[in-house]
Amino acid sequence: MRATRFFISTLKEAPADAEIVSHKLMMRAGMIKRLGAGIYNYMPMGLRVIRKVEKIVREEMDRAGAIEMLMPVVQPAELWQETGRWNKMGPELMRVKDRHGRDYAIQPTSEEVITDVVRSELKSYRQLPVNFYHIQTKFRDERRPRFGLMRGREFTMKDAYSFDRDLDGLKKSYQNMYDAYTRIFNRFGLQFRAVAADNGAIGGTGSHEFHVIADTGEDALVYCPTSDYAANMEAAEAVALLAERQAASAALTKTSTPSKSKCEDVAALLGIPLEKTVKSIVLTVEIEEKEQIKKQVWLLLLRGDHELNEIKASKIPGLANYRFATEDEIVEHFGTKPGYLGPINTKLPVKIVADRTVAMMGDFVCGANEEDFHFTGANWGRDVAEPTVADLRNVVAGDPSPDGKGVLAIQRGIEVGHVFQLGTSYSEAMKATYLDENGKPQILQMGCYGIGITRILGAAIEQNFDDKGIIWPTSIAPFEVVICPMGMEKSPAVKEQAEKLYAELSAAGVDVLLDDRDLRPGAMFADWELIGVPHRVVIGDRGLKEGNLEYKGRRDAEASNVAMADMFNFLQAKLKS
DSSP, X not given: OBGGGSOOXXXXXXXXXXXXXXXXXXXXXXXXXXXXXXXXXXXXXXXXXXXXXXXXXXXXXXXXTOEEOOOOSEEEHHHHHHHTHHHHTGGGSEEEEOTTOOEEEEOSOOHHHHHHHHHHHOOBGGGOSXXXXXXEEEEOOOSSOBTGGGBOSEEEEEEEEEEESSHHHHHHHXXXXXXXXHHHHHXXXXXXXXXXXXXXXXXXXXXXXXXXXXXXXXXXXXXXXXXXXXXXXXXXXXXXXXXXXXXXXXXXXXXXOTTOOSHHHHHHHHTOOGGGBEEEEEEEEEEEETTEEEEEEEEEEEETTOOBOHHHHHTSTTOTTOEEOOXXXXXXXXXXXXXXXXXXXXXXXXXXXXXXXXXXXXXXXXXXXXXXXXXXXXXBTTXXXXXXXXXXXXXXXXXXXXXXXXXXXXXXXXXXXXXEEEETTTTTTTTOEEEXXXXXXXXXXXXXXXXXXXXXXXXXXXXXXXXXXXXXXXXXXXXXXXXXXXXXTTOHHHHHHHHHHXXXXXXXXXXXXXXXXXXXXXXXXXXXXXXXXXXEEEEOHHHHHTTEEXXXXXXXXXXXXXXXXXXXXXXXXXXXX
């Protein structure tokens, strides 16, 4: 490719609405152009990166035995109604009507469509296992689209869906995809981590997220540096920080704590560690019985320095559809406003759940259910009935690893891939079955595997940039090598050498660009540092007289001279390293 035959559109300054590094740099590098809120044109430079990402994904999916197909962007509502997601999905699902008034969805994902395909096409156990994938445009009507391609409304995603006879088959397909994803992200040249995750709205049991490691990442990743344990914050298990129940040594005492409603303030007033306090979180579950709505109030208890994990709370039997209680509900059940709540002497019965660590505490401090008062010296069994015990909290750095092999650390990451064991959640709802060896119908076991193709670009930049611009890994860079001739049109020698090297690299299959624009060296170099091409060769009269060309890797602090005759082999070695 020659620069004069390509489209290069760089900016000195990023638009005012660009918030994070990747968004700013992609806009400045001319890779994307905003069309509307969360909707972008992929310009030629950015599209080259996308196509390289897609190529790697296709190669590894094909290698793993998956079969490519293509499903529509617009999907009939009837399929979504079969699974109940038409209403459950909420406003993120963009619903449209055709000229006949029929309802459709602009696809955010394709579980329903692929299940419909499979239930009509697969009949026998002999056709299993099978894995279909596609790379397709998705649309999710984000409430607040931001961060460029990181959280846009329209994006490109690779979906894959496996179908198996039984759970053992599903586990094999799942592992196959997990291994394929590991190869994919290694080929991208990105630092990543696979972590155990919650399935969320998609349903099913068992999943892993693949995160690109970046300080700017939205997600907290929990891992043990001395073992293989890794999970996202939602799924990370928090073990009890006390090995056994602390013995009671103090009397239960109602203690004045005027205007001290926060655990931190109570601890400071009493001169005790924050770890001796217990915080109260009140939830309400509404249950329909005989056409009447009944309310059940729950009290969740965490140590004063810990935070509630809402995903974990939702998995407690009876709390799947909880909401936070209103102040009126709190006053009705506890007799006081929030800030002074506790498990002892509630006004009305409530269901009490204590975090694992709280369940082991003794002589703890909690609200007295009276404004401006707390109990000190509270103990389980003696002062209040033994609670239901559950893992309720977010882990913190330094907690023991659940596998017993060290302590936990936390780093930030950007989710770019997710693999799910869906099981029968979709196949059962849509009656997708096959005939087994005995001719009896059986429900298909299903897996789901996604990669955010366009999101990879933003994540890669968040991990690889400096004050000059993007630093692309070679495998997904828009160009692998850029040749920058100095005064090409004025120097026959420079032009000859530039054309020669360009022809050699092109013939060898190297993705090379010859910058034949009539630009000052500073402007030319600035463009390619901003765009992030990994390898740059500068050809000038001075170097040619000495028999040298100048090479500079995008991460190199200084340029180096390479003998003209050696440059081709030198670059080949660099590209392979």
